Amino acid sequence: MALNFHQLHIFYTVAEKGSFSHxxxxxxxxxxxxxxxxQALEDYFGTKLFHRTTKKIELSEAGRTLMPYAKRSIDLMKETDVSMSKFTHMLEGRLHLGASMTVGEYILPRLLGPFGKEYPNISVSMKVINTRQILDEVLNHQLNFGLVEAEIDHPDVHTEAVLNDELVLIMPPDHPLAQVPVVTMNDVLEYPFVLREQGSGTRRVMEEELARAGWDPGAMKIVNELGSTGAVKSAVEAGLGISILSQSSLKHEVALGVLTVRKIEEICFSRSFYAIYLNSTLLPISAVTFVTFLRERDLSQWL
Incomplete structure (x- = not known):
């Protein structure tokens, strides 16, 4: 029997999860x-890689020795997929992914056309839910790949920045702040806010940046929390309050003159969009190809 990558991947995943069932x-x-x-891998090496008990498994000394080599083999396979993805123009398959609200509603639709022209035989199925839900579904193996609006800090999840974005202050064109030469946070806090719901990447990035700049997000007068960017824009347009949203989601409203965009002095809500997947997962080549497309193309021509 020859040593093969598939067995090393399985061994590594068992060790990482601490359980054969997981x-x-x-x-x-x-x-x-x-x-x-x-067991086949243990037969190949002629030694036990795990100590098994009724309650748990632990790596043997041989297993601990094998772990870094198994990890290097997995990392090398991932690097191989990334390097070769740029040559797979005749690749066929279906790409399943989860996208958080702003990414799924306003960013990816503008990129799927160019991606489809370059890779015409890959079809895309996209589930649009918020960042927290995507993380939960990735962890529960309901999704193997997602694009989210906030960096994820989780030991089981690989997070990679693939797109840049900025949040901006929005208001109706007749709002008093639209006439102020320089908008400060003190100015902003005088007015009611309509925001995305807790759990959204946009909300999280906004609150983290305000806290980093020394402002308490709890000081905001929040009158509505809504479950989609479109609903927030409609509420702002109707005069219910002001908001902070992704600049990428405002293209049509600004062009039509129904919303005005301003920046808040000394606060920059710059952020990235992130690809996330489990550390133990080897992404299908269609997903690797899509991430490579996002990472290496000049996307500004379409956004």
């Missing part, structure tokens, strides 16, 4: 199949 779930395999592949 590894099987992550790898979309049956538990007996995972156990069989680990």
């Amino acid at each position: 590894a099987a779930q992550a790898l979309h395999m049956t538990q007996p199949a995972v156990t069989m592949q680990v």
Whole structure:
């Protein structure tokens, strides 16, 4: 029997998850199949890689020695996919991903056309939900890949910045702040706000940046919390309050003159959009190709 990457990947996932059943779930395999592949790897090396008890498994000394090599093999395979994705123009398949609200409603629709021209045989299926929901579905193996609006700090999740964005203050064109030469945070706090719901990436980035600049987000007069960027824009246009939203989501409203964009002095709400997936997951080549497209193309021509 020859050593193969598939067995190393399974071994690494079992070690990371600390359980054959959890590894099987992550790898979309049956538990007996995972156990069989680990046993085959142990037969190949002629030594036990795990100490098994009724309650848990632990790496043996041989298993601890193998771990860094297994990780390097997985990292090398991921790098290989990234390098080769730029040559896979005849690639066929279906790309399933989750996208948070702003990314899914306003960014990706402008990019799917150019991506489709370059990779005409990859079809895209996209689920649009908020950042917290995407993280939950990635962790629960309901999604294997997502694009979100805030950086994720989770030990099981790989997070990679792929797009840049900026949040800006918005208001109706007849709002008093639209006539102020320099808008300060003190000015802004005098007016009611309509914001995205807690759990959205936009809300999180806004609150974190305000706190970093020394302002308490709790001082904002929030009159409405709404579940989509479109609903927030409509509420602002109707005069219910002002808001802070992604500049990428405001193209049509600003062009039509129904919303005015301003920046707040000394506060820059710059951010990135992130690709996220489980550390133990090897993305399908269609997903790797899409992330490479986002990372390496000049997207400003379409946004």
